[in-house]
Structures are given as structure tokens and as C-alpha cells.
Amino acid sequence: MKILVCDKETLLLKLLSSELTPHGYNVFTADNGYRAMTLLRAEKPDIVITNILLPLINGFEFLSQIRKINRRSAVIVYSAIKSEHIIEQIFLLGARDFIAKPFDPEKLIIRIKMLI
Amino acid sequence: MNTVTYILNFAIMIYSLSICLYYVFLGLVSAFHLIAYKKSNSFVDHNLLLSSPMAPGISIIAPAYNESKTIVDNINALLSLHYGIFEVIVVNDGSKDDSLEKVIKEYELEKVDFAVNYQLKTKEIRSVYRSTNKAYRFLTLIDKENGGKADSLNAGLNISQYDYFVAIDVDSVIEPDALLKMIKPFLESTDKKVIATGGAIYIANSCKIENGQIIDIEVPRNMLARFQVLEYTRAFLMGRIAWSRLNGLLLVSGALGLFDKNVAINCGGYYSQTVGEDMELVVRMRRYMYDRKEKHSVRYIPDPLCWTEVPTTLRMLGRQRNRWTRGTMDTLWIHRKLFFNPKYGRLGMVGYPFWFFFEWLAPIIEFSGFCYLIVLILLGSINCYFFLFLLAFAYLFSVAFSFYSILYEEFTYHKYRRVEQIYRLFFTSLIEPISYHFLNVWWALTGNISFLKGEKTWGAMDRKGFNSKE
Amino acid sequence: MLSHKYMVISVYIALLSCVLTIVFFFRNNLEIIFTTGKFPLITNLKFNLNEFIHAFNQDNTPHQVFLRYFIALVSLFIIICFISINVLFILLILRRLIKFDKEKKDALKIEHIQKLIIQYLYSDKSAYAIDQLRRQQKQIVVDQLLALYVSIVGNKARMVRELFFSLKLDEYVYMRCNNYYWHVRVKYMDIASIMKIERVKNIAQRYMHSSNSLMRTCAIKAYLNLDSEHSFDYLHRFKKYITEWNQINLYNLIVKQSLSVPSFYQFLSSDNPTVVCFALKMIQLHIQTERRREVLQLLLHKDTAVRKEVVITIKVLYIKEAVPLLMANYKTESELVQFEIIRTLAKLDTEESTLFLINLLNVDDFKFRMEIIKNISLTYRKRILTEFESNKEIVAIVKHVSDKRIMF
Incomplete structure (x- = not known):
């Protein structure tokens, strides 16, 4: 199973990658929107875990692009933003789950399993 | 005869010296301000506003005229701006193409009975559309009779529900965090109320754009656009920033500006009889505040918030410049009462006169200087050595000024990162004073002439859009 | 891209030679100009320079003196411009090159540090990782650890904090x-x-x-x-x-x-209106109701912002006793506060407040009518419709407000 993780912080990407790989997932990481889009097209990941604020792409735009490119991908969005409007918008754009940042990386796996 | 030439010489000399000093002064002021701004904003987390219930709502008003090709993408970009509470009001100004149908289809819009507050007079609003899809609940579309950009903005103001509004050109690329950065000065205001903010505009020609975002920044390949890169950098990083610091701004660019809605409406909204409605509104808002003796300020943010395509042909560019000149003259004429009027504080004593002398009068003086020069050469009374001496000075000064603006760009946002991009900018600034500059003077001059002839249009029979693209 | 470099350099050389020529003309005079402000005679130059210089030196009228100073000033400008063009040219390109290099090196360093941190968190060689991290550039380590620490909680966050202190x-x-x-x-x-x-x-x-x-x-x-x-x-x-x-x-x-x-009521008596505002906001946030009556005393505060905040507080704390006070104050308030009063009265929803609001609909102002109808409880909409049947504007507003597509 392929997972694409997108965030600006490369250290967090590395951490999530080391967190998820032992569970048997194939983890790809992208630290900007451009790379994320390329990976999305090339690898067609089953799950996309992304921060809503990404460099080089607008988060909402990214969500709608995921839906266009690969409808099957389940999207988990995490963010430090707590605005109700924005969270609502994230779900309306097709996200399956929203995680408030800061989150526990060890519990992320539970959220992922719930989606499958 | 001798005394006449003597006085003339002397006057021109004083004028050019003071214009140089003016530019040096602006450069210095903005240098200090940029350093301070950079320091104080390097660690500010603008995203705080996204989770705060205290963030004010913003209405985005985007007038569109025959933008069928790009309108859907542009609205998408606007809807996905990073902000908590906002609405996007697209005003279809009687387009003759299928842009209205396109938008209605894309966003599943329906006609609704919208109670419009007719506080500003506009052309007739045919209908207001809202979406049935909840994902597009922030979008409102107005269909109205054609009446120009100012008229469309006024119609948008009548519909808008929040306390602040953003006026934008629908075809420019807005950075996702633009609203966050622009609202911040309003929230930081103390007893001095901020009534408008604007952001720096960069040139998008030849840049790589994907999904409504600038992916790769490139110096334009077109030479005319490249000259404009320098022009914009100078205008924003050296001019506007300094004026913002001195609180003497007369202009917030029409491509992107955030305003206090109550002030804008109370002073009468946009004035639809001019082509320079953006400048006119700011001057009138300030005038209104001065009349009511309220402390206020207009701010400029050096952050690059907005990317726009500039005209790349002589004809289009000439038309744009012609329009700008007419807009400036209109505003200066309508508000002539401000000229050296101590009642209007810095606006009357500093902002307006400087704009009058150095922005409007400069091309005219320059042109008459050329004529005078030719006359002198014909009469044979020119001192060749002295002439070359001054010419060298003028040339070096303008090159140095451009170089400094590149330096500012480098130290603030260094959007142009590669070495060859800097080479290109240097080369452009070396040839600019002997090529592009003359064109600019000529356009400003023709703008003056067409203003005096009484032209009020946007300057084209086949008018295509409001924007610089035309 | 090379062609560009050559273009720049050629124009640059042309420029250089131009200025050097001028400097050459002036070479004997620069010093004298700057020290005395006088323009000395030069005899061995072409153009009509002789006469030009001669004319200046004939007498010492104010005009001539002024001209001399003018020329000195302009030459100074020329020199400054010339020097700054040169310096900037070199400086900017050098800075670009150096920065380019530094960014590459920094990226490598960050990569290495990140690897060590992950090693510390996920492998059994954590002691080695700590030892290595001690030798790295502290600023980068701090930045990296912090960026991670703000995004996560739980066990890993605790470990990151421990690492931070043990380093x-x-x-x-x-x-x-x-x-x-x-x-x-x-x-x-x-x-x-x-x-x-x-x-x-x-x-x-x-x-x-x-x-x-x-x-x-x-x-x-x-x-x-x-x-x-x-x-x-x-x-x-x-x-x-x-x-x-x-x-x-x-x-x-x-x-x-x-x-x-703490209880924020203790700050309500502050002289600083912004402190009072802040305290009121905090009272709203934490719904501190213990001394709610004290809020009402502030309804006549001299600062508009405070009064506005008081009205909002009344709404949040649901102080029904305030209704008569609000109604009495309404007329004299500024527009900003009036809107808040309308919202609060609508929320408090007592009989007299509703009556007051419906009465206010008679005032011919779209903004107020909109605000009232938007906020007033749903049950009164019908009543408003029947009462103001003939008023087109009010009917339109009620329609507007009831439309699910407009009001989400």
C-alpha cells in the first residue's frame, strides 16, 4: 500500500516515514506542492497525508487536484488551523479525515487503519 | 534673450537636481523601512489568523469583463485563498462572451432574490447568483449592465457583507497568504486607523504557473516586460514603501488593495467617471478622514503578494500608460483643493505636491527640455563639454538607481535567484535610460494630450478587459 | 546564458570608458574643485572647453561661484553613482554565488542532522546520535528540533524535548x-x-x-x-x-x-481602555459569570471600543437584566455599537427587546433592517412579514435571509 506524505518540514516527513514504514507501507514524501503533484501522478498513492499549508501549491487546490487525478486516494489532512470554515471546506473538497496539529505520530497508524 | 535663457537654464537645473535628491531621499527612507519590516516580520506567524475567531471578515470583489478563457481558473484561485471568513464576489460587467454561462455551469449557480443595499449608485444589476453546492458557498456572482471597472466594484460593494474589502484584477495571480498579510496592518493599528493597504506587484510574464501558483520565477524573455520589471521594482520597493513610511501614499494599485469598507462607502465609493479609479478612491478616502480630523494611514507591504502579466507590445503598453497618465491627471484635477493645503496634513503638503511635481510634471519638463536642447543646438549656443558632463551624470544616476533597486530586491525577497537573472537585470538597467525611458516619456505626453482632448474611455475600441493585458 | 554575460560586460566597459574619459578631462582639476570650489583653467583640451572654462573664471559674480559649486556637486554625484554601480555589480553577483554555495552546504548539514535525530528517535544507537549531534551547529539543531516539536505530541515529543535538554x-x-x-x-x-x-x-x-x-x-x-x-x-x-x-x-x-x-473582573477598572477590552474578551472566552453585574457599569464607558465589547459580553453572558439599559442607550450610541446592541437584543430575546427591534424596522435604513432581520429569532419572521407587508425592502430582506443558498 502506497502512502504519500506532504509537508514543508522535511524532518517531520522523515519521522512519519520511519513511523509508517515498519507497518508495511510504502511511503513517499514530498516537501513542496510541485513534487507532491509529480508523485501523485506517477505513483497513484492509496493514501495521501498532507498539511493544508504547502509551499508551491495552494492546499485547497491540491485537494481538488487529488480528486481529479486519482479519485480512489483517501486523503487525511492535518493542520494547526482551527477555523471551522476551513475545516468544513477541507471535508467538502473530499478529505476523509482531519487531524489537528500537533498530533501523536504513533497514533496516526490507527487513523490510517480506520480509513481502509 | 539672454536673461530668458538664463532663467530657463537655472529653473531646469534646479528642477532636475531636486528630482534627483527626491529619489535619493525615497531610496534612503525605504531602505530603513525595509530593514525594519524584514526584521519584524521574519518570525511572525500569519497563520495565527486562520485559527482565530477574532479575525475580521473580508469581501473580495473581482470585476470581470470578457474573461471567458481564464475566469474559471481565476475564481478557483480566489476561492482557495487562505483565510477564515471571506466571500468572493465576481462581478460580470456585461460581458459579451460566454463567461457568465461558463461560471454558472462550473459552480452550479442559481438565480436568487438577493436583497441589494443600493447605497452606491451603479448601473442596473440584472441578477445575483449563488451556488447550490455547499463547497462554493463563499461565491457570489453578480450579472450587471456594462458600466466599467469602478461601477462594477461599486456593485460588489453594495452586495458585500464584511467590514473590509479587497479589490482585485481577476486575471492576476494572488499569493495564497495575501489576505493574511494585508489584514495585519489593520489589526496592528493603534489610535491611528489604517484605512487601506496594498502589496507589491511582481511581473508574471515568462514565469511558470501551475494550478494558479507561481512555480518557477523567471525574468521575462520579452524586452519590454523586462524593462517593466525594473520599473515595478523601483516603484514598489523604493517609491511606495517610502511613501507608506512617510504616510503620504496617494495610490494603492488597482490590481490588489484592501480597504476599510465603511470609509470607502461613506466617502462615496469608486468614482466611475475616471479611468484612474484606484488612485482617486484612496485620495478621496484620505480626504474624508482629514475632513473628519481622524488620524489614519495608508500602508504598503513589501511582500510580493500579487503577480500580473504586463503588456508586451508597444501598442498595448502605450495604451496602458496613456490610461495611467489620464487617471493621474483626473485625480490631481478633481482633488486640486489639496495642493499645499495645510488642512490636509501630509497628504496636502507633501504627498500631493510631490506627485504633482515629480510624477505628473516630470515627463512634460523632460520633453520640453529635449525641445529646448534642439533649439539650442540649432542656435549653436550649446556647450558641448558641459552637455556631455550632465548627460553622463543623468545616465549614471538612473543606472545607479536601478542597481540599488535590484539590491533592495536581493536583500528583501530575492525572488530572482539565479545569477544569470541578475545579469539580465543589470543589462536591462544599463540600456533602459537610453531606450525604454524615452518611450515612457512619450506615452505620458500623449496621455496628457488625450486628457486635454477629453478622452474618458479605457482607450481601446476592442476593449477586452480591465487589466493590463487588455 | 553566456551571451548575456558578454553583453553586460561590453556595455559595462563602454560605460567605464565614457566615465574614464570625463575623469581624464578633469584629472588635474578634481582636487582643486573639491577643496576650493573653483574651476581652474585648462588649456590643452578640445571642444570649446577653453572658452567655457574661461567664461567661468572671468569674474567672481555669485552666478559664477554658484556654477562652480554646481559642477563640483554634480561631479561628486557622478563619482558616487559610478562607484556604487561598480560595487553593486560585484557585490550582488558575489553574494549570489556565495549564497548559492552556502545554501548547498546548509542543506547537506540539515540533512545530516535530520538523519541523526531520526536515528535517536527510532534506532538503538541513540547514544551515538546524541554524541554526534553535540558537534553540530547549534542553531540548525535548535531550528530542526523546534520545527518537529511544535507538530507532534505524545511519546516522540517527550523524547524530542529530552534530546533538547540533554544537548x-x-x-x-x-x-x-x-x-x-x-x-x-x-x-x-x-x-x-x-x-x-x-x-x-x-x-x-x-x-x-x-x-x-x-x-x-x-x-x-x-x-x-x-x-x-x-x-x-x-x-x-x-x-x-x-x-x-x-x-x-x-x-x-x-x-x-x-x-x-484568573478572574478578569479585576482588570475592568483599569485606566487603559485596551486592557479593559482585553479583559472583556477573556471574560467572554472563559464565560466568567461570577461578577456579571460589574459589566453593566461599563455601558457608559467613554471609549467606544469598550462599550462595543461590553455589549458583546452581555450577549455572551446572557445578562437579561441589561435589556432596558441597552434600549435606553441605543439612540445615543455610535453606529458600530448600535449594530452590536441589535445583535445582543436579538439574542437575549425578551418580549420587550423583540418589540423594540421590530419597532426599529420603521427606520428607513437598509443596513439596520438587514441586521435586525438577520439576527432576530426565526419565529418572528412571519410576524414581520405580515406587519410590513407593504414595505418592499423588508419583504426582500426577509426573503434574502430565509434563502438557504444565501445564508449558509
């Missing part, structure tokens, strides 16, 4: 909090506040009344976060303006860290 980075941060430059202080004080380095609290206290607004906000934030006992006491003697931006910052901190807060 003795708290001492480094403490030292940087005492830096001469304020922007460095602000940055590291923020870090100290997030990492809860207790002893930074004393430094924070020192800057809480600083005249620099950013420094002040940051110090306050750090102090609130580090000292839970006396946290809000500073408001008692706070003289500065609390801008909305500051409030958003503090609010965010309080919500995020769920700080324990």
Missing part, C-alpha cells in the same frame, strides 16, 4: 535570549516559551513593558507560558496599547496551551 541547548537559547539585537531575542524567547525553559522567565519579565510592540508581545507570551502563578498581574500596570494583533496572539496562546486564568 544543553537550553543554555544556548538562554544565552541568545540576552542577545543585543531585539529580533534575535524575540526569536529565541519564542523558542524558550515553547520548550518551557523556566529560567528565561526573568528575561521575559524585563521586556514586558518594552516600547517595541513585537518584543513586548513576545515577552508577554513567554512569561504567561512560563509562570502560571502571577501570569496576568502585569495587566494592572500595563500602559501600552494592546492592538488586535496582540490580542489574537494572546488568545491563541491561551487556547492552545489551555493556561489557567
Whole structure:
């Protein structure tokens, strides 16, 4: 199973990658929107875990692009933003789950399993 | 005869010296301000506003005229701006193409009975559309009779529900965090109320754009656009920033500006009889505040918030410049009462006169200087050595000024990162004073002439859009 | 791209030669011009330079003296421009090249540090990783650890914090909090506040009344976060303006860290209106109702912003006793507060307040009508419709407000 993780912080990407790989997932990481889009097209990941604020792409735009490119991908969005409007918008754009940042990386796996 | 030439010489000399000093002064002021701004904003987390219930709502008003090709993408970009509470009001100004149908289809819009507050007079609003899809609940579309950009903005103001509004050109690329950065000065205001903010505009020609975002920044390949890169950098990083610091701004660019809605409406909204409605509104808002003796300020943010395509042909560019000149003259004429009027504080004593002398009068003086020069050469009374001496000075000064603006760009946002991009900018600034500059003077001059002839249009029979693209 | 380089260089050389020519003409005179302001005679030059110079030296009329100074000034300008063009040209390109190089090196360093941190977190060789991390550039390690620490909670976050302290980075941060430059202080004080380095609290206290607004906000934030006992006491003697931006910052901190807060009623008597506003906002946030009557006394406060906030507080705390007071004040209030009063009265929803609002609909002002109908309880809409049947505007507004597509 392929997972694409997108965030600006490369250290967090590395951490999530080391967190998820032992569970048997194939983890790809992208630290900007451009790379994320390329990976999305090339690898067609089953799950996309992304921060809503990404460099080089607008988060909402990214969500709608995921839906266009690969409808099957389940999207988990995490963010430090707590605005109700924005969270609502994230779900309306097709996200399956929203995680408030800061989150526990060890519990992320539970959220992922719930989606499958 | 001798005394006449003597006085003339002397006057021109004083004028050019003071214009140089003016530019040096602006450069210095903005240098200090940029350093301070950079320091104080390097660690500010603008995203705080996204989770705060205290963030004010913003209405985005985007007038569109025959933008069928790009309108859907542009609205998408606007809807996905990073902000908590906002609405996007697209005003279809009687387009003759299928842009209205396109938008209605894309966003599943329906006609609704919208109670419009007719506080500003506009052309007739045919209908207001809202979406049935909840994902597009922030979008409102107005269909109205054609009446120009100012008229469309006024119609948008009548519909808008929040306390602040953003006026934008629908075809420019807005950075996702633009609203966050622009609202911040309003929230930081103390007893001095901020009534408008604007952001720096960069040139998008030849840049790589994907999904409504600038992916790769490139110096334009077109030479005319490249000259404009320098022009914009100078205008924003050296001019506007300094004026913002001195609180003497007369202009917030029409491509992107955030305003206090109550002030804008109370002073009468946009004035639809001019082509320079953006400048006119700011001057009138300030005038209104001065009349009511309220402390206020207009701010400029050096952050690059907005990317726009500039005209790349002589004809289009000439038309744009012609329009700008007419807009400036209109505003200066309508508000002539401000000229050296101590009642209007810095606006009357500093902002307006400087704009009058150095922005409007400069091309005219320059042109008459050329004529005078030719006359002198014909009469044979020119001192060749002295002439070359001054010419060298003028040339070096303008090159140095451009170089400094590149330096500012480098130290603030260094959007142009590669070495060859800097080479290109240097080369452009070396040839600019002997090529592009003359064109600019000529356009400003023709703008003056067409203003005096009484032209009020946007300057084209086949008018295509409001924007610089035309 | 090379062609460009050549173009630049060729134009540059042309420029250089032009200026050198001029300097050559002046070479004997520059010194004299700058020391005396006089323009000496040169005899061995072409053009009509002879006469030109001669004309200046014939007499010492003010005009001639002025011209001499003018020429001196312009030459000075030329020299300055020329030098700065040269310097900038070299400086910018050098800076670009150096930065390019540095960015590459930094990226490598960051990569290495990140690997070590992950090693510490996920492998059994953590002792080795700590040892290695000690030798790295502290600033980068701090930045990396912090970026990670703010995104995660739980076991891993605890480990990151432990690593931070075992690398003795708290001492480094403490030292940087005492830096001469304020922007460095602000940055590291923020870090100290997030990492809860207790002893930074004393430094924070020192800057809480600083005249620099950013420094002040940051110090306050750090102090609130580090000292839970006396946290809000500073408001008692706070003289500065609390801008909305500051409030958003503090609010965010309080919500995020769920700080324990005192009763904010003690600040309502402050002379500083912005402090009162802030206290009212906090009362709203924490719904502190114990001394609710005190709020009503502020309805006649001289500051508009305070009055507005009081009305909102009444709405949030649901103080029904305030209805007659609000109605009495309505006429004399400024527009901004009037809108708030309308919202509050609609929310309180007593019989007299509703009657008052429906009565207000008679005033011919779209904005007020809209506000009233928008906020008034749903049950009254029918009544309004029947009562104002003939008034087109009100009917339109009711239709507008009832439309699910418009009001979401």
C-alpha cells in the first residue's frame, strides 16, 4: 500500500516515514506542492497525508487536484488551523479525515487503519 | 534673450537636481523601512489568523469583463485563498462572451432574490447568483449592465457583507497568504486607523504557473516586460514603501488593495467617471478622514503578494500608460483643493505636491527640455563639454538607481535567484535610460494630450478587459 | 546564458570608458574643485572647453561661484553613482554565488542532522546520535528540533524535548535570549516559551513593558507560558496599547496551551481602555459569570471600543437584566455599537427587546433592517412579514435571509 506524505518540514516527513514504514507501507514524501503533484501522478498513492499549508501549491487546490487525478486516494489532512470554515471546506473538497496539529505520530497508524 | 535663457537654464537645473535628491531621499527612507519590516516580520506567524475567531471578515470583489478563457481558473484561485471568513464576489460587467454561462455551469449557480443595499449608485444589476453546492458557498456572482471597472466594484460593494474589502484584477495571480498579510496592518493599528493597504506587484510574464501558483520565477524573455520589471521594482520597493513610511501614499494599485469598507462607502465609493479609479478612491478616502480630523494611514507591504502579466507590445503598453497618465491627471484635477493645503496634513503638503511635481510634471519638463536642447543646438549656443558632463551624470544616476533597486530586491525577497537573472537585470538597467525611458516619456505626453482632448474611455475600441493585458 | 554575460560586460566597459574619459578631462582639476570650489583653467583640451572654462573664471559674480559649486556637486554625484554601480555589480553577483554555495552546504548539514535525530528517535544507537549531534551547529539543531516539536505530541515529543535538554541547548537559547539585537531575542524567547525553559522567565519579565510592540508581545507570551502563578498581574500596570494583533496572539496562546486564568473582573477598572477590552474578551472566552453585574457599569464607558465589547459580553453572558439599559442607550450610541446592541437584543430575546427591534424596522435604513432581520429569532419572521407587508425592502430582506443558498 502506497502512502504519500506532504509537508514543508522535511524532518517531520522523515519521522512519519520511519513511523509508517515498519507497518508495511510504502511511503513517499514530498516537501513542496510541485513534487507532491509529480508523485501523485506517477505513483497513484492509496493514501495521501498532507498539511493544508504547502509551499508551491495552494492546499485547497491540491485537494481538488487529488480528486481529479486519482479519485480512489483517501486523503487525511492535518493542520494547526482551527477555523471551522476551513475545516468544513477541507471535508467538502473530499478529505476523509482531519487531524489537528500537533498530533501523536504513533497514533496516526490507527487513523490510517480506520480509513481502509 | 539672454536673461530668458538664463532663467530657463537655472529653473531646469534646479528642477532636475531636486528630482534627483527626491529619489535619493525615497531610496534612503525605504531602505530603513525595509530593514525594519524584514526584521519584524521574519518570525511572525500569519497563520495565527486562520485559527482565530477574532479575525475580521473580508469581501473580495473581482470585476470581470470578457474573461471567458481564464475566469474559471481565476475564481478557483480566489476561492482557495487562505483565510477564515471571506466571500468572493465576481462581478460580470456585461460581458459579451460566454463567461457568465461558463461560471454558472462550473459552480452550479442559481438565480436568487438577493436583497441589494443600493447605497452606491451603479448601473442596473440584472441578477445575483449563488451556488447550490455547499463547497462554493463563499461565491457570489453578480450579472450587471456594462458600466466599467469602478461601477462594477461599486456593485460588489453594495452586495458585500464584511467590514473590509479587497479589490482585485481577476486575471492576476494572488499569493495564497495575501489576505493574511494585508489584514495585519489593520489589526496592528493603534489610535491611528489604517484605512487601506496594498502589496507589491511582481511581473508574471515568462514565469511558470501551475494550478494558479507561481512555480518557477523567471525574468521575462520579452524586452519590454523586462524593462517593466525594473520599473515595478523601483516603484514598489523604493517609491511606495517610502511613501507608506512617510504616510503620504496617494495610490494603492488597482490590481490588489484592501480597504476599510465603511470609509470607502461613506466617502462615496469608486468614482466611475475616471479611468484612474484606484488612485482617486484612496485620495478621496484620505480626504474624508482629514475632513473628519481622524488620524489614519495608508500602508504598503513589501511582500510580493500579487503577480500580473504586463503588456508586451508597444501598442498595448502605450495604451496602458496613456490610461495611467489620464487617471493621474483626473485625480490631481478633481482633488486640486489639496495642493499645499495645510488642512490636509501630509497628504496636502507633501504627498500631493510631490506627485504633482515629480510624477505628473516630470515627463512634460523632460520633453520640453529635449525641445529646448534642439533649439539650442540649432542656435549653436550649446556647450558641448558641459552637455556631455550632465548627460553622463543623468545616465549614471538612473543606472545607479536601478542597481540599488535590484539590491533592495536581493536583500528583501530575492525572488530572482539565479545569477544569470541578475545579469539580465543589470543589462536591462544599463540600456533602459537610453531606450525604454524615452518611450515612457512619450506615452505620458500623449496621455496628457488625450486628457486635454477629453478622452474618458479605457482607450481601446476592442476593449477586452480591465487589466493590463487588455 | 553566456551571451548575456558578454553583453553586460561590453556595455559595462563602454560605460567605464565614457566615465574614464570625463575623469581624464578633469584629472588635474578634481582636487582643486573639491577643496576650493573653483574651476581652474585648462588649456590643452578640445571642444570649446577653453572658452567655457574661461567664461567661468572671468569674474567672481555669485552666478559664477554658484556654477562652480554646481559642477563640483554634480561631479561628486557622478563619482558616487559610478562607484556604487561598480560595487553593486560585484557585490550582488558575489553574494549570489556565495549564497548559492552556502545554501548547498546548509542543506547537506540539515540533512545530516535530520538523519541523526531520526536515528535517536527510532534506532538503538541513540547514544551515538546524541554524541554526534553535540558537534553540530547549534542553531540548525535548535531550528530542526523546534520545527518537529511544535507538530507532534505524545511519546516522540517527550523524547524530542529530552534530546533538547540533554544537548544543553537550553543554555544556548538562554544565552541568545540576552542577545543585543531585539529580533534575535524575540526569536529565541519564542523558542524558550515553547520548550518551557523556566529560567528565561526573568528575561521575559524585563521586556514586558518594552516600547517595541513585537518584543513586548513576545515577552508577554513567554512569561504567561512560563509562570502560571502571577501570569496576568502585569495587566494592572500595563500602559501600552494592546492592538488586535496582540490580542489574537494572546488568545491563541491561551487556547492552545489551555493556561489557567484568573478572574478578569479585576482588570475592568483599569485606566487603559485596551486592557479593559482585553479583559472583556477573556471574560467572554472563559464565560466568567461570577461578577456579571460589574459589566453593566461599563455601558457608559467613554471609549467606544469598550462599550462595543461590553455589549458583546452581555450577549455572551446572557445578562437579561441589561435589556432596558441597552434600549435606553441605543439612540445615543455610535453606529458600530448600535449594530452590536441589535445583535445582543436579538439574542437575549425578551418580549420587550423583540418589540423594540421590530419597532426599529420603521427606520428607513437598509443596513439596520438587514441586521435586525438577520439576527432576530426565526419565529418572528412571519410576524414581520405580515406587519410590513407593504414595505418592499423588508419583504426582500426577509426573503434574502430565509434563502438557504444565501445564508449558509
